[in-house]
Amino acid sequence: MAQATQRRSGRDETEDERADRMWSELIQEVRVAQMGVQILFGFLLTVVFTPTYADLGDTEQAIYIVTVVVGATSTGALIGPVSLHRLVSGRRIKPRAVEWASRLTFVGLVLLLITMTASLLLILRVATHNAFVPWLVAGVVLWYLLCWFVLPWWVRHRYTSNE
Template identity: 55%
Template sequence: MMRESDGGEMASPASGASGRDETPEQRADRLWAELLQELRVAQTGVQILFGFLLTVAFQSRFGELSSADRTLYVVTVALGAGTTGALVGPVSLHRMLTGRHMKPETVTWASRLTVMGLVLLVCTMAAALLLVLRVAGSNTAALWIVVGMVVWFGVAWFVLPAIARHRVLARRDRN
């Protein structure tokens, strides 16, 4: 029996019981279905954000942006493209590996791409927010707001799950 380890990766039975009676293939199928649900949520938001970013260059006020803001815009669009690639990547990975008896490995790599996509999404949102707030107001206030947003996303998306995982594993070790 295999169990899920960090980030949806598949671990060997020696690393602990999964608490479910399923074969490695069944587990991989279940984890893949769960990952797809997560990706559907993330991909929709990323596609909307990326679409809006692409339209900014065609707005009449775009020509009024400073050189620094234009550079920030280009970086933001590049980050958005990278985010889209990382979050759509699991679909391509699955399609290319389907039928090759590699579902556990596919789940592992797709999970890694998804985490990379989330990291890139934080960067994309931070850059987009910084650009909008720089255009709308004070550079100093914009920077502090963006730092606060990045800290919040870091806590909500990465720190809280790590704490939850640590507590559950510590409780299991005591039992």
């Protein structure tokens, strides 16, 4: 008699154990993004103090200001999960904290995408003064969107079931 194989679709863990695991995974992901955004933001903060900044045109200065502001908001969103965890730790609401930290991280990634796009636009405009720059930046943005959002969503849709 053939024995049917039973397919498991999850882990044998409590809600709290799942929240602990998800928190650990999330914080590892956030560390990578935090490092990048903090280095980029730190670099952006120094630009205004260089002699070249005064030579930038109005458009480039406007792009710079937008880039710094969006970089600051990205930094805030990506550091937010750490503060959230610290302030709610021990309150027995870790599953909710993980949900909110995940949302903050997603927002931080979107803002990081905007920061990187604006930074690239500014740098390439100053470096080349070429009309091709917006097309090049658009290509890079499409690559970011593919790597950061489209591929993960496709994998999620393709390999998860609604059973």
